[in-house]
Amino acid sequence: MGFTLSDWMLYTMWAIYGLMILNFLIAFFQSFWAGKFDPAFVLEYLKDIVYIVLPLNLLISMFSIDPTGWILITFYFISGIAVVLKYLLDIKNKLIK
Template sequence: MGFTVADWMIYTMWAVFGFLLIDFLIVLFRSFWAGTFHPAFVLGYLKDILYYVLPLNIIVSMTAIDPTGWILVVWYFIGGLAVIAKYLLDIIKRFE
């Protein structure tokens, strides 16, 4: 476990995928036990990957052309924390 910026970028992506997976499993088990399971709910999570995770990966791939070396990294962390907050709030809402 390292503490460089690259390590923290990896940890941020792990957190994004972790919260996405936790939210997915909550929805999966609740719909399964309620008897309303339909495979179409997976499409919403695929859309989330397309709309939230892919832009973060594009930002990471563009850091090589950033003349300052830190602007895109800051945007990456802001975007990653926003996605984590979104899923955290969704998880909290599901238990209310």
């Protein structure tokens, strides 16, 4: 476990994927035990990958063209924290119901 910038970028992506999977499993088990299983909710997570994870990867791939070297990385971490908070609040709301 390192503390370099690339390590923190990797940890951010792990946190996003981990919370996404946890959110998916909670939604899956809640709908399964309620008896109203609808496979269409899986599409919401595919949309999240396209609308959330892909832009974060695009930001990192554009790092080489950033003249300052810190603008895209700062935006990446702000966006990553926002996504983590989004999933934490979604999980909290699902567990409270």
